[in-house]
Amino acid sequence: MMGRRQSSTRSQAICALVASATVVLLCSCSSGSPAAIRPPTASSSPADAPSPTSVLNGRYVKTVTLDDGALTVVPAPRSLRPTRSHAAMETKIWATSQLEGGFRSQDLGFGLVSIRRTAPGVPEVKDLPAWIGFASNDGVSTSCPAMRADPTSPRATSPSAPPSSGEAAVIIGDRSSDVAEVYTARTVVCEESVKARVQLASEALSVPWIQLAPLSNGTVDIRAGLPACSSDLGLSVGGTWQARVITVLTSRTDDVAALSCVAATSITKSVALLPGTIDGTPPVLTAETTQVLHGPTGPQRVVSSAYHWPGR
Numbered sequence: 001m002m003g004r005r006q007s008s009t010r011s012q013a014i015c016a017l018v019a020s021a022t023v024v025l026l027c028s029c030s031s032g033s034p035a036a037i038r039p040p041t042a043s044s045s046p047a048d049a050p051s052p053t054s055v056l057n058g059r060y061v062k063t064v065t066l067d068d069g070a071l072t073v074v075p076a077p078r079s080l081r082p083t084r085s086h087a088a089m090e091t092k093i094w095a096t097s098q099l100e101g102g103f104r105s106q107d108l109g110f111g112l113v114s115i116r117r118t119a120p121g122v123p124e125v126k127d128l129p130a131w132i133g134f135a136s137n138d139g140v141s142t143s144c145p146a147m148r149a150d151p152t153s154p155r156a157t158s159p160s161a162p163p164s165s166g167e168a169a170v171i172i173g174d175r176s177s178d179v180a181e182v183y184t185a186r187t188v189v190c191e192e193s194v195k196a197r198v199q200l201a202s203e204a205l206s207v208p209w210i211q212l213a214p215l216s217n218g219t220v221d222i223r224a225g226l227p228a229c230s231s232d233l234g235l236s237v238g239g240t241w242q243a244r245v246i247t248v249l250t251s252r253t254d255d256v257a258a259l260s261c262v263a264a265t266s267i268t269k270s271v272a273l274l275p276g277t278i279d280g281t282p283p284v285l286t287a288e289t290t291q292v293l294h295g296p297t298g299p300q301r302v303v304s305s306a307y308h309w310p311g312r
């Protein structure tokens with residue numbers, strides 16, 4: 001009888017202790033202000049994302065995808081040899097004007113590429129032997145308008161970043177008659193989801209120009225020829241005050257049969273050559289003291305090569 005009473009007493013004590021602990025736990029969870037709802041974090045990079053081991057000796061040796069397979073690159077058979085050189089394709093791919101503004105190169109090599117997404121006027125791509133260059137602008141700051149909600153608000157959220165956010169790929173078919181396209185993956189910009197996009201690739205080119213008259217009052221007039229299927233991107237002026245270098249840039253669509261293709265034309269520009277100086281007083285530029293030089297022509301690289309691989 002005494003044993004049963006002691007056992008009953010111990011059971012009641014244990015139950016009371018558990019109940020007390022439960023009350024304390026519930027109170028600690030429910031006390032204070034409500035927990036803030038954090039913005040969802042981006043998922044980790046998938047195993048088949050571009051990586052330093054995707055390319056070996058200029059060929060893709062692993063499958064690489066963007067947007068869960070919307071764009072897929074697989075290794076080409078060893079018997080299939082490219083007709084274009086790696087150096088030539090590197091020059092063209094990293095001069096793609098759609099990648100101007102913060103993109104950094106990742107991988108570039110030869111492989112078979114397929115794209116599930118289509119767009120008007122853009123040829124479909126399936127198992128195409130091509131040169132593919134991957135680039136990323138992940139981490140590049142973007143100037144955004146005023147946010148829709150107070151970012152410090154407990155209820156403020158933004159769309160989660162897709163697995164390939166900030167990634168893009170340039171595809172140039174290995175044959176000269178093949179397509180050249182740019183695939184930009186789904187991403188989030190200024191808290192807004194942006195759909196994936198495929199479009200014809202355009203190349204940033206420096207074109208020849210001629211000087212129309214001697215340098216006068218620090219300005220020189222030039223005429224440049226724009227090739228067919230191109231648009232004016234502006235110009236740059238560099239060098240020293242003794243030798244000013246002018247480069248005229250244009251963006252040319254690689255597909256000359258594109259519906260938006262325009263005829264070749266010429267443009268005339270008045271170029272101010274005054275360089276900045278430390279004391280703010282520019283030197284006097286005259287035809288006798290200053291040379292006006294032509295910048296290098298041909299494709300102009302717009303993609304940085306300084307990509308830092310995460311964890312490396």
